[in-house]
Amino acid sequence: xxxxxxxxxxxxxxxxxxxxxxxxxxxxxxxxxxxxxxxxxxxxxxxxxxxxxxxxxxxxxxxxxxxxxxxxxxxxxxxxxxxxxxxxxxxxxxxxxxxxxxxxxxxxxxxxxxxxxxxxxxxxxxxxxxxxxxx
Amino acid sequence: xxxxxxxxxxxxxxxxxxxxxxxxxxxxxxxxxxxxxxxxxxxxxxxxxxxxxxxxxxxxxxxxxxxxxxxxxxxxxxxxxxxxxxxxxxxxxxxxxxxxxxxxxxxxxxxxxxxxxxxxxxxxxxxxxxxxxxx
DNA sequence: CGAAGTTACATGCACATGCATTGGATGTCC
DNA sequence: GGACATCCAATGCATGTGCATGTAACTTCG
Numbered sequence: 001x002x003x004x005x006x007x008x009x010x011x012x013x014x015x016x017x018x019x020x021x022x023x024x025x026x027x028x029x030x031x032x033x034x035x036x037x038x039x040x041x042x043x044x045x046x047x048x049x050x051x052x053x054x055x056x057x058x059x060x061x062x063x064x065x066x067x068x069x070x071x072x073x074x075x076x077x078x079x080x081x082x083x084x085x086x087x088x089x090x091x092x093x094x095x096x097x098x099x100x101x102x103x104x105x106x107x108x109x110x111x112x113x114x115x116x117x118x119x120x121x122x123x124x125x126x127x128x129x130x131x132x133x134x135x
Numbered sequence: 136x137x138x139x140x141x142x143x144x145x146x147x148x149x150x151x152x153x154x155x156x157x158x159x160x161x162x163x164x165x166x167x168x169x170x171x172x173x174x175x176x177x178x179x180x181x182x183x184x185x186x187x188x189x190x191x192x193x194x195x196x197x198x199x200x201x202x203x204x205x206x207x208x209x210x211x212x213x214x215x216x217x218x219x220x221x222x223x224x225x226x227x228x229x230x231x232x233x234x235x236x237x238x239x240x241x242x243x244x245x246x247x248x249x250x251x252x253x254x255x256x257x258x259x260x261x262x263x264x265x266x267x268x269x270x
Numbered sequence: 271c272g273a274a275g276t277t278a279c280a281t282g283c284a285c286a287t288g289c290a291t292t293g294g295a296t297g298t299c300c
Numbered sequence: 301g302g303a304c305a306t307c308c309a310a311t312g313c314a315t316g317t318g319c320a321t322g323t324a325a326c327t328t329c330g
Contacts, residue, residue, distance in 0.1 A: 009255045013158065016259070020155040021201035023148065040316080059278060066156035068318050073280055075316090095278040095325045120144045124151070175286080193309060206287050208310055213286095230295045230308040277326070286317085296307075 023123045030119045035112040036082070040067060040075045042116060045084065045109040048101045055100045057090065084108055158258045165254045170247040172217070175202060175210045177251060180219065180244040183236045190235045192225060219243055 028039045037045075047064050048056060062072045076099055079085040084105035090096040101109070163174045172180075182199050183189055197207045211234055214220040219240035225231040236244075 006252055006256070009259050010252070012259050013255050016151070016155055016158065017201065020151055023151070038316085057278085066152065069279075070281080070319080071317050077280090078316095093278080093326070097279065117141055117145070120148050121141070124144050124147050173286085194307090203288050204309075205289080205311080209286075212310090228296075228308080232309065271330105273328100273330085275326105275328080278324090279322105280324105281320100281322075283320085284318090287315085288313105289315105290311100290313085292309100292311075294308090294310105296305105298303100298305080300301105300303090 019124075023120070026123055027116060027119045030115050031112055034115050035108060037079075037084075037108065037112060040065075040071070041079055041084075042109070042112050044072070044075050044079060044099075045101070045105060045112070048085065048099065049106070049109055055088075055098050057096045057098060059096065061099060079105065154259075158255070161258060162251060162254045165250050166247055169250050170243060172214075172219075172243065172247060175200075175206070176214055176219075177244070177247050179207070179210055179214060179234075180236070180240060180247070183220065183234065184241070184244055190223075190233050192231045192233060194231065196234060214240070 024039060031037055031039060031042050035042075043065055044061060047061055058069075058072060058076065061076075062069055065072060067075065076085060076087070080087055084102060086100045086102055088098045088100060090098050159174060166172055166174060166177050170177075178200055179196060182196055183191060193204075193207060193211065196211075197204055200207060202210065211220060211222065215222055219237060221235045221237055223233045223235060225233050
């Protein structure tokens with residue numbers, strides 16, 4: 001590979017890193033300050049709201065998120081402790097756990113979502129396109 | 136802001152998140168497996184190599200990296216423990232610490248750099264993918 | 271049925287990070 | 301010069317994460 005190509009890739013990586021760091025930091029802080037939840041918690045709530053059934057198995061949730069199984073387990077535990085989700089047994093497969101949004105969870109998400117949109121709009125303004133690439 | 140605009144921003148954020156997660160995870164794993172250093176350590180070495188003087192104050196290093204002051208302090212401590220950098224007093228300002236690359240550090244960086252380039256090339260391929268390659 | 275293997279989730283542990291604080295060195299203002 | 305604010309780096313502490321493991325439930329094969 002040419003040096004020029006390598007340099008371009010490295011530059012792209014640095015842009016990606018810079019962009020991610022800035023946005024995730026701002027987002028996490030805003031969510032924490034305004035709603036008492038972190039980015040991971042918000043993402044989990046978001047996935048639950050997206051799900052039409054609003055009741056998903058841990059395993060399926062994990063597939064949508066960039067968290068390890070253990071991290072997700074604890075994230076859901078925090079959400080449950082906060083009363084934002086509930087865990088219910090799944091009769092079809094009793095190893096599995098259904099995670100369900102509570103009313104409080106739905107409300108909190110609706111509020112947090114506004115914060116999230118605001119932060120994203122501020123930092124990912126539809127200016128020139130940011131770093132991006134295939135995974 | 137319009138719903139369409141919001142959606143575009145959110146989609147951009149998800150792409151960014153996906154891309155960052157994939158690349159940083161792969162990179163960290165590759166560096167750790169092949170060279171026994173993590174991403175932060177590599178970044179620190181990289182900044183030191185970039186610096187023409189190859190001797191930078193902690194504070195300056197911190198400015199270039201997306202790490203808190205304390206995290207950088209510990210990162211440098213790990214690098215020092217591994218013999219890859221040295222800390223020397225700065226006579227001009229005795230609060231400051233000069234971080235200097237050791238010969239071992241320079242070598243390790245040279246090797247790790249190849250790994251980094253390979254991983255970045257694989258995941259951030261600069262090839263003109265048709266339209267978008269968003270994950 | 272029953273044993274071995276697999277899957278889903280929780281948990282012990284190690285570790286990296288951020289925040290707040292500390293300790294020491296500089297700078298400033300009187 | 302002396303008191304006070306500021307700055308640099310290190311560290312105590314709380315927290316979130318991943319890996320390895322534990323436990324229970326499901327599956328497969330004999």
